[in-house]
Amino acid sequence: MYLIVFSQLFIIVAYKKNDKKDLFLHLKLKCKFMPTIAELQKTSTQVRRDILRMIHAVNSGHPGGSLGCADFLTALYFEIMDHNPTDFKMNGFNEDIFFLSNGHLSALIYSVLARTGYFPVAELSTFRKLNTRLQGHPTTHEGLPGIRIASGSLGQGLSVAIGAALSKKLNKDKHLVYTLHGDGELQEGQIWEAMMYAAANKVDNLIATVDYNGKQIDGPVDEVLSLGNLKAKWEAFGWDVLEANGNDMDEIVSTLKIAKLHTGKQKPVVILMKTEMGNGVDFMMGTHKWHGSAPNDEQLSKALAQLPETLGDY
Amino acid sequence: MRKKYTNSGSNDTRSGFGEGLLEAGRRNSNVVALCADLIGSLKMDAFVKEFPDRFYQAGIAEANMIGMAAGLTIGGKIPFAGTFANFATGRVYDQIRQSVAYSGKNVKICASHAGLTLGEDGATHQILEDIGLMKMLPGMTVINPCDFNQTKAATIAIAEYEGPVYLRFGRPKVPNFTAANQVFEIGKALLLNEGSDVTIFATGHLVWHAIEAGEILAEKGIEAEIINIHTIKPLDREAVINSVKKTHCVVTAEEHQMNGGLGDSIAQLLALQLPTPMEMVAVNDSFGESGTPEQLMEKYGLNTEAIVNAALKVISRK
Numbered sequence: 001m002y003l004i005v006f007s008q009l010f011i012i013v014a015y016k017k018n019d020k021k022d023l024f025l026h027l028k029l030k031c032k033f034m035p036t037i038a039e040l041q042k043t044s045t046q047v048r049r050d051i052l053r054m055i056h057a058v059n060s061g062h063p064g065g066s067l068g069c070a071d072f073l074t075a076l077y078f079e080i081m082d083h084n085p086t087d088f089k090m091n092g093f094n095e096d097i098f099f100l101s102n103g104h105l106s107a108l109i110y111s112v113l114a115r116t117g118y119f120p121v122a123e124l125s126t127f128r129k130l131n132t133r134l135q136g137h138p139t140t141h142e143g144l145p146g147i148r149i150a151s152g153s154l155g156q157g158l159s160v161a162i163g164a165a166l167s168k169k170l171n172k173d174k175h176l177v178y179t180l181h182g183d184g185e186l187q188e189g190q191i192w193e194a195m196m197y198a199a200a201n202k203v204d205n206l207i208a209t210v211d212y213n214g215k216q217i218d219g220p221v222d223e224v225l226s227l228g229n230l231k232a233k234w235e236a237f238g239w240d241v242l243e244a245n246g247n248d249m250d251e252i253v254s255t256l257k258i259a260k261l262h263t264g265k266q267k268p269v270v271i272l273m274k275t276e277m278g279n280g281v282d283f284m285m286g287t288h289k290w291h292g293s294a295p296n297d298e299q300l301s302k303a304l305a306q307l308p309e310t311l312g313d314y
Numbered sequence: 315m316r317k318k319y320t321n322s323g324s325n326d327t328r329s330g331f332g333e334g335l336l337e338a339g340r341r342n343s344n345v346v347a348l349c350a351d352l353i354g355s356l357k358m359d360a361f362v363k364e365f366p367d368r369f370y371q372a373g374i375a376e377a378n379m380i381g382m383a384a385g386l387t388i389g390g391k392i393p394f395a396g397t398f399a400n401f402a403t404g405r406v407y408d409q410i411r412q413s414v415a416y417s418g419k420n421v422k423i424c425a426s427h428a429g430l431t432l433g434e435d436g437a438t439h440q441i442l443e444d445i446g447l448m449k450m451l452p453g454m455t456v457i458n459p460c461d462f463n464q465t466k467a468a469t470i471a472i473a474e475y476e477g478p479v480y481l482r483f484g485r486p487k488v489p490n491f492t493a494a495n496q497v498f499e500i501g502k503a504l505l506l507n508e509g510s511d512v513t514i515f516a517t518g519h520l521v522w523h524a525i526e527a528g529e530i531l532a533e534k535g536i537e538a539e540i541i542n543i544h545t546i547k548p549l550d551r552e553a554v555i556n557s558v559k560k561t562h563c564v565v566t567a568e569e570h571q572m573n574g575g576l577g578d579s580i581a582q583l584l585a586l587q588l589p590t591p592m593e594m595v596a597v598n599d600s601f602g603e604s605g606t607p608e609q610l611m612e613k614y615g616l617n618t619e620a621i622v623n624a625a626l627k628v629i630s631r632k
Binding site: 090091092093097139140141148149150151152153155156157158159160161162163164165166167168170171173189190193194196197200201 | 346367378383389
């Protein structure tokens with residue numbers, strides 16, 4: 001404790017000298033005061049690199065949403081969930097489980113699963129290639145550890161998550177079920193069937209999250225088919241609604257922790273996460289064009305230059 | 315000497331499902347059930363009463379029901395999701411395809427009121443394409459039992475089988491002639507009568523009509539082999555081939571479209587392995603309509619007389 005205070009004083013003094021090297025030291029120390037957030041940011045930066053390199057390698061995939069949700073999924077898998085990456089079991093007994101309902105964020109889930117230890121990081125190089133376990137959209141069919149349901153055709157994940165949550169209740173398993181949905185995905189009717197069911201039946205061991213980036217393939221969600229007042233709709237359906245900036249690691253971690261405290265109170269919980277499609281790569285942000293397009297060689301180098309390698313590329 | 319079959323008292327196959335579900339629930343506490351606002355029609359009342367904590371009322375939201383069933387399997391449950399055949403297949407095809415079949419989930423899709431015998435409600439509810447839809451899905455088992463006893467036995471059997479199953483049954487009371495407390499073997503064709511002149515492969519409600527047709531044909535000096543194909547997928551290929559090698563001509567009978575049904579499966583097998591003259595008693599590319607079950611089965615040519623005529627025709631083509 002004394003050492004920390006002493007060091008801090010030293011750094012502040014050093015920083016006042018306006019030396020760039022000292023500034024770096026200061027930031028490093030600041031990170032030490034919040035080790036988790038700094039580590040998570042490092043990890044999500046590597047996840048972003050993985051996503052871009054995987055999609056570039058096969059010239060196909062969905063970088064926009066994957067980059068936008070990299071912070072959230074990193075926080076969930078590295079900080080929030082109680083799970084067993086090295087001993088994957090389909091039934092998920094006595095662990096938290098997650099369902100990716102918007103399956104086109106496959107590069108993201110694969111990177112996070114590999115980086116958490118579900119399968120070798122080197123396997124990321126097989127993404128979308130013939131005979132791979134890392135299919136274009138996630139599937140249980142090839143036996144990839146970490147995946148419990150196929151997704152890709154949108155709108156189905158919330159129903160599956162509700163079923164898994166009900167199963168946990170029957171099994172007296174206190175762990176939680178998490179989901180991620182795209183905002184465009186909410187245009188699917190099945191989502192609203194599931195929302196109605198979960199609230200009516202008090203499925204309160206479930207935390208759904210929405211990637212609220214306002215963009216889908218054909219353009220802004222408001223122009224394609226507006227969701228109207230999304231928060232009011234979830235509330236009207238009987239959900240406990242939280243909001244967060246999905247690209248602020250600190251905020252997403254604290255909101256997820258708050259969401260956990262909101263479970264077990266007779267209501268399902270949803271977090272509407274404001275995100276930026278393409279987050280982390282300047283030229284991929286502020287547009288829907290990178291929803292489903294791969295970067296070329298030049299664009300990849302330009303993007304990677306903005307995302308330093310932190311954990312080592314696959 | 316033809317084996318005689320006696321109707322021990324007509325009953326509906328959906329009631330066989332209801333009794334089977336209750337029994338399966340008693341044998342295995344992992345059995346759970348879901349229904350989309352049709353508990354009474356599916357005869358699930360007894361299960362709901364005895365196991366209220368293991369029953370999920372989905373409301374009129376079939377897509378969500380199928381998704382929940384898929385999710386329930388992840389915690390080791392064996393969900394039986396019940397509704398009318400039309401809403402259990404066509405309405406939720408993509409949910410079954412992705413969340414159940416492709417994901418390899420142990421969901422039992424239980425479909426009542428299949429086919430024309432739904433009767434007066436008409437074509438919106440009379441699905442005649444469901445077997446085709448379900449059998450095209452890789453890994454899906456498709457079962458269409460013939461009477462109350464067999465439906466009960468099939469329901470109990472599929473609870474013990476690991477994998478997605480489509481179980482099809484119907485609304486009207488039909489003759490109950492198979493053994494009570496029979497053991498149902500998935501994928502095993504049942505030889506009901508031996509014969510050497512023609513093989514009649516029938517499924518579901520048409521099995522009883524096939525037996526009747528066999529008796530009429532016997533009076534004409536024709537020995538028909540009658541085989542109950544309760545499992546359309548996986549098809550008992552060996553039983554089909556062995557019978558056809560003996561009889562050299564085939565009639566199929568089912569309450570379904572010709573496209574995609576039992577006849578279609580047998581025709582594919584025989585075309586590839588043992589080309590044989592064949593007639594199909596099935597609905598020929600048409601929707602149904604309102605009427606009593608008997609009127610409809612007669613109008614669309616799905617009765618005993620139609621099977622007899624098909625047999626006579628196919629024998630003449632040998």
